[in-house]
Amino acid sequence: MSQTVPETIRTSATAGERILFHTLKHYLDDDYIVYYEPDINGYRPDFVIIGPYLGLLVLEVKDYTINSLHRLTKDEWIINSSSSGLLTEKSPLKQAREYxxxxxxTLKKDVSLVHHEGRYQAKLKFPCGYGAVFTRLTQEQCIRTDLYEVIDPVFLLTRDEIDPDKDQFSEEVLIEKLLNMFQIPFRLKEPLTLEEINRIRYHLFPEVRIGKGLEQPTPYRDQLLLSLHDLGTMDIHQEKLAKQIGDKNRLIRGVAGSGKTLILASRARIIKQKHPDWNILILCYNISLSRTIESLVRHKMSEPTDLFDAARTDRNVMEGISVRNFHEWLRNDLRIKEENLPTILDKLEKGETILPKYDAVMIDEGQDFEPEWLKLIGLLLNKDTYSMLLVEDRAQNIYRRKRSYLQDTGLDFRGRSKILQINYRNTTQIVNFAWEFFQTFSETSKIVAGSLEGQEIIPPQNTKRKGPEPLIIKAESWLAEVREVALKMKELHEQKNVPYEEMLVLYRVKRTHKIGVVDTIQQTFKEMDIPSTWITESFASKRAYKKDDGTAKISTIDSSKGMDFQAVFMLNVDNMPFALEKDEKREVALMYIGMTRAIEYLTISYSAESKFTRYFDEIRNKNSQLKQLRHVHK
Structure with a gap:
């Protein structure tokens, strides 16, 4: 079964389009991608098929009947329309050929997709074909009316060739015809690689881009970019979600690292392109995350429609889009104090006060929102659009909110929800390490795969991307711990070429009754020439947060939600579970959040004992024993 984008065809599609859609979906192999009516730089072919051994194929679909064909040439067709009379149209085959x-x-501009020498120099490495599909005509009718004199049968599919309910249908014939719809047919000796397919998708479908442009990767990201799931391009499942979320309320539940925020940013671009006049609001809980989301959305909105067009640099690129953390929005945009919320909600429901309305609202990390907050947002959502996208991960629920979305927002998400179980951000080693910790200290009875009801937590699934095992440092003192971490950071920077701006240092509290946690970190980094920025020093520093400034970031775990860095260092873990925190589940969630910020390198460090460090001690001992066994066998 092929991957189709969107996953289901629109209800207004013709009967013939629906038949072809389902045939391509069910009779092509798993590694084929079938796009229905994609928007490619402003033009919309009916179907585009990409296959590793096929190449790229464009199909133009028509529902002509014998009676509707008036006069035909190879270039121009006059069609007898029952509603509009005689119409002159471009030949469907010519239309497909032009597409x-x-x-x-477009694709020839990418040097990675063309030959660089020989007789095919400057031509694409793979074939591109085109064809027409007549969903209401049979082969017999085409022969009887001499239609094949106008269109070569090699480039034409008829109803009996695409409809599995017809006796003449043959899966083998269908595949053979698709493989031969090429002016210069040649079989690929080697299939298109995943990277090449992703590059094709990157150029043709800009909304699937989620990171920086395709560029020569620096050494420390080689493994990342060449992995099974490239973080520079959305995977097929995420692309479906971004395109097919629909115009009404939707809920996405996903594990850490599954691309929820990236889908949200892509969705914002898609909505703004369809509805330029809409007022869009994007909300999250913490300030640092709001800056990350704003930067991502701004990048998406500035991105050129075609990779080789100039990017938008005007100040109006974010016009009509507001990105806020909840309290910033409440205080600055609505001019409301949180303690007055009950009164405001009552007045809104009675129609006694007026506040700004939003045509679309997107909420990231929705598990952090209080019921009253969601109720306020629901009341300010345009009732004519009801366009709300809410994404959450209950494993990261550090505020223990309880909710009923129907009661809180007035919106029913049942049947309008999606689950993302695959973690793409972290390596297999980090995913397993973090999830085993979470399961050890969490209520495993509430961990249920594939469920959207209640307060269940979704277990993550791994990609095949590998990396080093997480490092556990047990030091003799707090000062020795910080120095060991600093040495590890310098080692990654000098030997693995990891930029300091791709390093995140996490702490639970900035000082204890014994030590000044952040003071020691900053002083040690200064002594060892490690540039750093304390992004959670104040509200001002949180608002000014910028990742790519050349410095390592120092942050509370709470404020790291939604972020990802190549290397993450969790220090002073012996201070967890924090003595003053009554809810140990929150401490478990915080540890899980911190671990899953790491893309490739994760370091856990401590210099005293706690419930969590005893767990990490056991892992260290097991790893030490395994090393000794390997040494003995050698």
Whole structure:
């Protein structure tokens, strides 16, 4: 079964389009991608098929009947329309051919997709084909009316060739015809790689881009970019979600690292392109995350429609889009104090006060929102659009909110929800390490795969991307611990080429009755020439947060939600569970959040004892025993 984008065809599609859609979905192999009516730089072919051994194929679909065909040439068709009379149209095959040439010209600009020498120099490495599909005509009718004199049968599919309910249908014939719809047919000796397919998708479908442009990767990101799931391009499942979320309320529940925030940013771009006049609000809980989301959305909105067009740099790129953390929005945009919320909600429901309305609202980390907050947002959502996207991960629920979305927002998400179980951000080693910790200290009875009801937590699934095992440092003193971490950071920077701006240092509290946690970190980094920024020093520093400034970041675990860094260091873990925190589950969630910020390198350090460090001691002992066994066998 092929991957289709969108996953289901629109209800207004013709009967013939629906038949072809389902046939391509069920009879092509798993590694084929079928796009229905994609928007490619402003033009919309009916179907685009990408396959590792096929190449790229464009299909134009028509529901003509015998009676509707008036006069035909190879270039121009006069169609007898029951509603509009005689209409002159471009030949469907010519239309498909023009779409194909436009796609070819776009892809040829990518040096990675063309030959660099020989007889095919400057031509694409893979074939591009085109064809027409007549969903209401049979082969017999085409022969009887001499239609094949106008269109070569090699480039034409008829109803009996695409409809599995017809006796003449043959899966083998269908595949053979698709493989032969090429002017210069040649079989690929080697299939298109995943990277090449992703590059094709990157150029043709800009909304799937979630990171920086395709560029020569620096050494420390080689493994990341060449992995099974490239963080520079959304995977097929995420692309479906971003495109198919719909115009009404939707809920996405996903594990850490599953791309929830990236889907939200892509969705913002898609909505703004469809509805330029809409007022869009994007909310989250913490300030640092709001700056991250704003930067991501701004990048998406500035991105050129075609990779080779100039990017938008005007100040109005974010016009009509507000990105706020909840309290900033409440205080600055609505001019409301949180203690007055009950009164405001009552007045809104009675129609006694007026506040700004939003055509679309997107909420990141929705598990952190209080019921009253969600109720306020629901009341300010345009009732004509009801466009709300809410994403959450209950494993990261550090504020223990209880909710009923129907009661809190007035919106029913049942049947309008999606689950993302695959963690793409972290390596297999980090995912397993973090999840085993979470399961050890959490209520495993509430961990249920595939459920959207109640307060269940979704277990993550791994990609095949590998990396080093998380490092556990047990030091003799707090000062020795910080120095060991600093040495590890310098080692990664000098030997693995990891920029300091891709390093995140996490702490639970800035000082205890014994030590000044942040003071020691900052002083040690200064002595060892490690540039750093304490992003959670104040409200001002949180608002000014910028990742790519050349410095390592120092942050509370709470404020790291939604972030990801190549290397993450969790220090002073012996201070967890924090003595003054009554809810140990919150401490478990915080540890899990901190661990899953790491893309490739994770370090846990401590210099005293706690419930959590005893767990990490056991892991250290097991790892030490395994090393000794390997040494003996050698």
């Amino acid at each position: 194909m040439f436009k796609i070819q010209n």
